[in-house]
Amino acid sequence: MKLLPSLLLTLASALLFALAFPPIDAKPVAFAALAPFFIALQGQGRGRRVMLGWLWGVSAAYGLGVWFAPSMATYFLQPVWVGFLLFLAVATFMVAPYTVLFALLSRRLARLSGWGASLVIAAGWVACELLRGRLFTGTTFFIGNPWGLIGYSQVGTPFAQVASVFGIYGVGFAVVTTNAALALAWQTRKRLAGDPGSWLVSGLGVGATLAAGIAGFAFERTAPPVSGGTPVALVQGDVSIGARWDRASYGKHLEHYVRLSSQSLAGEERPVLVFWPESAMTFFLEEEPAFRRSLASFLGPTDLELVAGGPRRTPTGYTNSVFQISSEGQIEGRYDKQYLVPLAESLPFANLEIMQRSFGEVRFFEPGKALPLLETRAGNAGVLVCNEAMLPEVAAERVRRGAEYLLNPTNDTWIQHPQYTALQFGVASMRAIEQRRDLVRVSTAGPSSVIDAWGRSAEATAPGEAAALQARVLRRKGLSPYARIGDSFGFLCGAVALLGFWKGR
Numbered sequence: 001m002k003l004l005p006s007l008l009l010t011l012a013s014a015l016l017f018a019l020a021f022p023p024i025d026a027k028p029v030a031f032a033a034l035a036p037f038f039i040a041l042q043g044q045g046r047g048r049r050v051m052l053g054w055l056w057g058v059s060a061a062y063g064l065g066v067w068f069a070p071s072m073a074t075y076f077l078q079p080v081w082v083g084f085l086l087f088l089a090v091a092t093f094m095v096a097p098y099t100v101l102f103a104l105l106s107r108r109l110a111r112l113s114g115w116g117a118s119l120v121i122a123a124g125w126v127a128c129e130l131l132r133g134r135l136f137t138g139t140t141f142f143i144g145n146p147w148g149l150i151g152y153s154q155v156g157t158p159f160a161q162v163a164s165v166f167g168i169y170g171v172g173f174a175v176v177t178t179n180a181a182l183a184l185a186w187q188t189r190k191r192l193a194g195d196p197g198s199w200l201v202s203g204l205g206v207g208a209t210l211a212a213g214i215a216g217f218a219f220e221r222t223a224p225p226v227s228g229g230t231p232v233a234l235v236q237g238d239v240s241i242g243a244r245w246d247r248a249s250y251g252k253h254l255e256h257y258v259r260l261s262s263q264s265l266a267g268e269e270r271p272v273l274v275f276w277p278e279s280a281m282t283f284f285l286e287e288e289p290a291f292r293r294s295l296a297s298f299l300g301p302t303d304l305e306l307v308a309g310g311p312r313r314t315p316t317g318y319t320n321s322v323f324q325i326s327s328e329g330q331i332e333g334r335y336d337k338q339y340l341v342p343l344a345e346s347l348p349f350a351n352l353e354i355m356q357r358s359f360g361e362v363r364f365f366e367p368g369k370a371l372p373l374l375e376t377r378a379g380n381a382g383v384l385v386c387n388e389a390m391l392p393e394v395a396a397e398r399v400r401r402g403a404e405y406l407l408n409p410t411n412d413t414w415i416q417h418p419q420y421t422a423l424q425f426g427v428a429s430m431r432a433i434e435q436r437r438d439l440v441r442v443s444t445a446g447p448s449s450v451i452d453a454w455g456r457s458a459e460a461t462a463p464g465e466a467a468a469l470q471a472r473v474l475r476r477k478g479l480s481p482y483a484r485i486g487d488s489f490g491f492l493c494g495a496v497a498l499l500g501f502w503k504g505r
Contacts, residue, residue: 006040006048010056013037018063020153022422030153031178038121038183041103042110053103057096062087064148067417075344075414090342094145098132105497108504110187118180120500125150125176126169127494130487137391143339146390148423150175155426160455163434165481167392169490171430223454229472230378233264233271234440234448237280238466239413251283251291256466257308258298264468265302271470273305273377275442278320278386278411281310285323286331296329303327305377309385309409312336317366320345322383322409324374333375335383336368339391379404379475381440384431386410389424389441392487395431399483404475406431406439412463413444421447421463429455436480438473 001009016033019026037056041049062068068090069083076082105124112120133146151171154160162170237260239253261274283291299306304327312321312334320340324333340346345365374381382398382405389395389408398406408428412421425441429451432439436453449460450471461467 001040001043003048006044006052007055009036009040010052011059013040014056014059014063017060017150020150021064021148021419022426023419025422027153027157030150030175032182034125034150034176034179035182035186038106038110038179039186041106042183042187044107046104046107049103049107050100053100054092054096056103057099058088058091060099061091061095061148064419064423065091067415067420071415071417071420090145094342095132095147098128101131102128105501109497109500111504112500118177118184120496121180121183122173122176123493124497124500125180126173126490127497129172130169130490130494133391134393134487137339137393143342143387143391146392152423152426152430155429155455160430160433163430163482164436166489167434167482167487168430169487169493173489173493225452225456225458226474229438229474230273231269231271232273232275232378232440232450232471232473233261234275234442234450234461234469234471235260235264235280236277236443236446236448236461236465236467236469238445238464251281251288253282254291254294258295260466260468261298261304261306264470267470269470270302271304273307275407275409275440276306276308277442277444277448278309278322278409279311279444280308280409281323283310284313285310285325286312292325292329292331294329295325296327299325299327299329305332307374307376307381307407307409309411311365314366317364319368320365320385321368322374322385322407324376333372335371335374335385337365337385337388338368338370339388339394340365340367341387373398373401373403374407378473381405381407382437384408389428389431389439392431392434392482395435396483396486399435399437399479403435403437404477405473406435406437408439408441410441410443412446416445416464418463421445425449425457425460429457434480434482436478436483437476440471440473 013034013036016029020030020033040052068087070080072086073080073083102125106121109121109124129149133144135144137144149168149172151168154171154175159171159174162174235257237257239256257276257280264271264274285291295306306325307322309322312319319336322335323331326332374383380402382403384395384406395406425447428439428441432451432453433455438453439451441451442448446463446465447460448469449457450473451457453476459469461469
């Protein structure tokens with residue numbers, strides 16, 4: 001295929017990929033979105049494969065991240081062109097290397113024939129996604145980038161329930177198999193009339209995808225909503241980013257959160273636990289007895305427990321923390337965020353002037369150490385602060401340690417874009433399905449909700465509003481198949497891809 005048609009097919013594939021996600025949310029499109037890219041790669045040499053892989057990775061990343069450049073500019077108070085350069089750097093170094101790797105890997109995988117060819121190609125794609133999500137996670141300055149994995153396109157469909165067994169990579173495998181089958185059918189189109197077996201290749205690929213989705217859904221069929229649980233309240237402050245990061249506003253909007261929390265007590269059922277989001281407390285709680293007494297004056301008469309996010313000073317820096325506060329205003333437990341956001345919370349070159357932003361004395365955070373689960377009135381909480389909800393292996397670790405529900409306090413004020421909020425809500429929903437745990441998502445700007453163990457949300461706050469929401473959280477025990485085996489399926493895909501690569505020689 002000539003260069004121009006290859007480029008157009010690659011761009012068309014990236015566009016279709018984006019259309020399968022919010023805000024368009026044309027979920028069925030995902031089952032054909034990658035096929036044009038796979039076709040564009042057919043017969044290409046190494047150089048063109050590298051170029052096409054980079055183009056698809058950057059274009060698809062932009063399709064799911066049109067909010068990135070302006071949000072970065074807002075966060076660091078820089079011109080939009082600086083934000084766009086940051087996007088280009090992130091997409092080039094955190095997304096494109098893995099799509100380029102697939103493009104090179106598929107050169108040999110495409111040589112395979114028979115009924116399993118589409119499955120091996122799908123395994124190669126999933127292996128590259130797994131590598132992108134896991135390669136740097138746990139390092140002191142970086143995390144993996146499992147943003148926009150193709151499996152998230154199926155949030156809200158029966159296919160999503162496959163995640164309780166095989167995780168997000170199992171959902172993606174089902175989707176990519178169909179794409180690979182369509183591309184292989186195109187590759188063999190000239191022989192279809194005289195070779196009925198080629199139809200069988202495509203048919204088995206599509207059939208395997210549908211069978212995987214149906215089998216997974218039947219194995220962990222969606223349960224009806226369950227009554228009961230602990231009454232809780234979620235408070236969404238929607239405080240402007242300027243007020244939160246202004247030194248002069250140190251601790252000033254505590255009264256705002258207390259007032260919203262008081263509104264949650266006016267319902268038919270009084271909550272026993274209130275959740276505030278990440279960065280809700282713009283002061284150092286451990287160092288401010290006056291603020292703790294102020295909290296006690298509110299929590300004590302109503303016998304409330306509070307879980308809220310705020311900064312913490314350490315001997316060497318600061319942590320992004322979540323505090324469990326008793327009705328007497330005492331700190332009963334704490335979680336320090338372990339996996340920081342590159343560029344926003346951690347950076348090897350943090351002394352660069354354009355990267356500076358401050359809250360009081362806080363500029364960048366240091367990763368926290370492992371701490372016990374928060375033993376709240378709603379049960380043992382496994383905390384995933386903000387982007388930590390993107391890491392399925394971290395959620396699984398929390399549950400294996402005894403988490404009876406998951407808690408995701410997040411700060412979305414600096415990215416108030418409907419595409420981003422919908423995508424992140426879908427990510428949280430997938431974590432709930434994988435672990436079969438209720439997940440409390442409490443956001444600074446929304447949506448905030450309690451997502452049940454099947455990824456359903458009965459009620460949620462609207463993005464961009466200051467509100468308090470009453471809900472119930474169920475304690476759940478036992479481990480889902482995925483919680484037991486983790487990303488074993490993804491690693492199996494890696495082994496199959498390597499075997500296919502060797503066979504393709």
